[in-house]
Amino acid sequence: MSKLEIKDLQVSVSTDDGPKEILKGVTLTIQDGETHAIMGPNGSGKSTLAYSIAGHPKYTVTGGTVTLDGEDVLAMSVDERARAGLFLAMQYPVEVPGVSVSNFLRTAKTALDGEAPKLRTWVKDVNTALQQLNLDPTFGTRSVNEGFSGGEKKRHEIAQLELLNPKVAILDETDSGLDIDALKVVSEGVNRFRAQEGKGVLLITHYTRILRYIEPDFVHVFVDGKVAESGGAELAEELEAKGYEKYLTAAV
Amino acid sequence: MTVTDTARESVASGLEMPRTESHLNPPGSYDLADHPLPNGREEIWRFTPLKRLRGILDGEASDAGLTWTTTLPEGVTLTEITAEQALELGELAPNDRPSALAAANAGGALLLDVPADAEIGEPIELRLHGESVDDLVWSRLLIRVGRHARATVAIVHTGSARYSALTSVLVGDGAVANVLSLQDWDDDAVHLGRDAIRVGRDATVKHTSISFGGDVVRMHANVEYAGPGGDAELLGLYFADQGQHLEHRLFADHTAPKTKSHVLYKGALQGQGAHTVWIGNVLIRKVAEGIETYEENRNLVLSDGCQADSVPNLEIETGEIEGAGHASATARFDDEQLFYLRSRGVSEKEARRLVVHGFFNDLIRRVGIPSIEDQLLETVEAELAKNVLKDFD
Numbered sequence: 144m145s146k147l148e149i150k151d152l153q154v155s156v157s158t159d160d161g162p163k164e165i166l167k168g169v170t171l172t173i174q175d176g177e178t179h180a181i182m183g184p185n186g187s188g189k190s191t192l193a194y195s196i197a198g199h200p201k202y203t204v205t206g207g208t209v210t211l212d213g214e215d216v217l218a219m220s221v222d223e224r225a226r227a228g229l230f231l232a233m234q235y236p237v238e239v240p241g242v243s244v245s246n247f248l249r250t251a252k253t254a255l256d257g258e259a260p261k262l263r264t265w266v267k268d269v270n271t272a273l274q275q276l277n278l279d280p281t282f283g284t285r286s287v288n289e290g291f292s293g294g295e296k297k298r299h300e301i302a303q304l305e306l307l308n309p310k311v312a313i314l315d316e317t318d319s320g321l322d323i324d325a326l327k328v329v330s331e332g333v334n335r336f337r338a339q340e341g342k343g344v345l346l347i348t349h350y351t352r353i354l355r356y357i358e359p360d361f362v363h364v365f366v367d368g369k370v371a372e373s374g375g376a377e378l379a380e381e382l383e384a385k386g387y388e389k390y391l392t393a394a395v
Numbered sequence: 396m397t398v399t400d401t402a403r404e405s406v407a408s409g410l411e412m413p414r415t416e417s418h419l420n421p422p423g424s425y426d427l428a429d430h431p432l433p434n435g436r437e438e439i440w441r442f443t444p445l446k447r448l449r450g451i452l453d454g455e456a457s458d459a460g461l462t463w464t465t466t467l468p469e470g471v472t473l474t475e476i477t478a479e480q481a482l483e484l485g486e487l488a489p490n491d492r493p494s495a496l497a498a499a500n501a502g503g504a505l506l507l508d509v510p511a512d513a514e515i516g517e518p519i520e521l522r523l524h525g526e527s528v529d530d531l532v533w534s535r536l537l538i539r540v541g542r543h544a545r546a547t548v549a550i551v552h553t554g555s556a557r558y559s560a561l562t563s564v565l566v567g568d569g570a571v572a573n574v575l576s577l578q579d580w581d582d583d584a585v586h587l588g589r590d591a592i593r594v595g596r597d598a599t600v601k602h603t604s605i606s607f608g609g610d611v612v613r614m615h616a617n618v619e620y621a622g623p624g625g626d627a628e629l630l631g632l633y634f635a636d637q638g639q640h641l642e643h644r645l646f647a648d649h650t651a652p653k654t655k656s657h658v659l660y661k662g663a664l665q666g667q668g669a670h671t672v673w674i675g676n677v678l679i680r681k682v683a684e685g686i687e688t689y690e691e692n693r694n695l696v697l698s699d700g701c702q703a704d705s706v707p708n709l710e711i712e713t714g715e716i717e718g719a720g721h722a723s724a725t726a727r728f729d730d731e732q733l734f735y736l737r738s739r740g741v742s743e744k745e746a747r748r749l750v751v752h753g754f755f756n757d758l759i760r761r762v763g764i765p766s767i768e769d770q771l772l773e774t775v776e777a778e779l780a781k782n783v784l785k786d787f788d
């Protein structure tokens with residue numbers, strides 16, 4: 144089971160001029176096994192939605208609910224959300240100097256499972272995951288994201304997705320900055336994850352090209368902190384052809 | 396990069412010393428008249444809590460000592476020498492009052508001698524233990540690493556004392572020396588130490604100063620060069636708890652061409668009144684063409700109520716430099732790093748531990764003494780348990 148239910152979510156950030164409302168009532172349900180794509184112009188609040196679900200301290204939820212399989216996500220701490228089965232592949236993965244990728248992955252896996260992974264199979268799993276994302280084994284000894292190229296950071300996020308194997312994955316512009324080969328490699332990773340029973344995916348993107356590899360069940364147009372329209376995969380093609388103009392004028 | 400104006404003005408005044416002086420690091424002297432009792436406003440004393448030095452600067456005579464437990468691999472000797480012999484061997488003169496007092500009051504010196512061409516594989520260990528802060532201890536030590544010799548020396552301080560030590564490290568031409576001083580004192584100790592290193596022609600030196608314990612610890616690490624081609628790496632790690640004052644003063648005096656100095660000090664602070672001071676200074680003299688220097692200090696503030704002072708200086712008298720620069724930064728826990736780790740399921744406590752270990756890791760890996768590296772990781776862990784992690788159980 145993995146049902147992520149977002150209801151009327153309102154989120155603000157604090158600014159020098161007081162709180163600024165960014166999400167203005169987002170409602171979205173990802174049923175068991177579904178893949179949803181979110182597309183929308185810059186600054187419309189897509190990353191805010193992703194971060195708010197993951198519990199980033201910068202964002203304050205002022206209204207609405209988020210539940211995962213009926214459990215109140217908003218009441219959980221950041222790490223509890225991860226342990227409940229949420230995973231966020233970040234638009235800008237963070238560098239953690241001095242912490243090796245292999246130490247990081249093992250610590251995360253141990254935290255998620257409540258016990259340390261079996262050493263022999265784990266080392267193999269890590270090497271396989273890195274290899275499948277075209278990251279050579281030396282990445283295991285490098286500091287987390289430090290000095291990684293943009294594309295390497297994104298592939299490292301998907302390697303984590305596969306190793307940590309959550310219930311629901313939120314991918315925030317994992318496709319941007321990837322060349323065509325990397326895009327394929329990343330999409331294959333996401334598809335391996337999706338092929339498992341009941342996994343949910345919320346994929347945030349600006350481009351339809353990734354949707355040719357990862358076919359969504361639903362597409363949502365996100366404008367000014369809200370879902371402006373929802374539809375099937377064909378909606379993405381329409382957006383590609385016509386842009387967001389009609390929603391933007393409507394929003395004003 | 397800052398070029399200090401005063402450095403340009405402080406040209407030798409045509410007396411006996413044709414050498415330029417550093418405004419921050421005046422030339423050494425055994426004469427106590429050159430090191431008057433400070434009032435706390437002096438440039439070199441303004442960060443130090445004089446009242447907490449428990450009268451060391453008064454310079455009372457004392458024959459109390461620390462207990463020395465030594466590991467001397469074959470070929471290495473530790474002997475008593477006279478003050479005259481210390482001078483003949485080329486001891487580096489004291490540069491502040493406590494070190495001048497140590498020279499005056501220690502009554503002779505100890506010489507740790509690694510003969511020329513000796514390759515000493517295992518570390519030479521000097522474990523120094525003090526019984527009580529009531530003991531006033533003056534110490535004077537010379538470490539000589541002969542030409543083309545190779546040796547690692549670890550000096551570990553534990554227990555408590557009021558301790559003032561003058562240490563000279565004389566590194567022969569082509570030698571490779573690794574010297575570490577670990578301050579792992581009890582809470583009440585006061586330690587004023589001056590380590591000065593003379594780097595021989597084409598010699599390579601690493602010096603590491605690590606301060607965890609003690610009420611007040613103030614350490615100098617100075618380096619100068621006897622000839623071209625010398626390479627000095629000065630490392631430091633400190634972890635200040637509630638009320639502790641840990642001060643590290645660095646001076647790389649580029650007295651010869653084609654020499655290198657690389658300084659990296661990292662510190663963490665936690666608890667009310669934790670205070671750290673890092674003063675870096677590099678003097679590039681006129682003769683010192685083609686040198687390379689970089690000094691860096693990073694501090695990680697782990698709780699409220701701490702103060703980290705960090706002042707890098709650079710005094711330049713030649714334009715012919717290969718490279719010179721410095722960096723200094725003081726930061727709190729990075730929320731983004733903690734969020735990233737926690738978003739993978741890692742608890743806040745574990746995430747903090749990872750970040751702090753990560754902060755120190757590169758430095759600890761560079762120490763080059765495996766037994767000490769393991770001990771350092773454990774000590775960092777123990778320090779974390781005191782404050783940063785204790786609220787998360």
Ligand SMILES: Nc1ncnc2c1ncn2[C@@H]1O[C@H](COP(=O)(O)OP(=O)(O)OP(=O)(O)O)[C@@H](O)[C@H]1O
Nearest residue numbers: 156157158163165184185186187188189190191192
């Ligand atoms: N601290 C802040 N102060 C003021 N505005 C902020 C702050 N943080 C975020 N915002 C604003 O919130 C809005 C939404 O940002 P968000 O990153 O969610 O957009 P996005 O849809 O992900 O955009 P992109 O497509 O460029 O990634 C933006 O207008 C942004 O400027």
Ligand SMILES: [Mg+2]
Nearest residue numbers: 189190191234
């Ligand atoms: Mg975004």
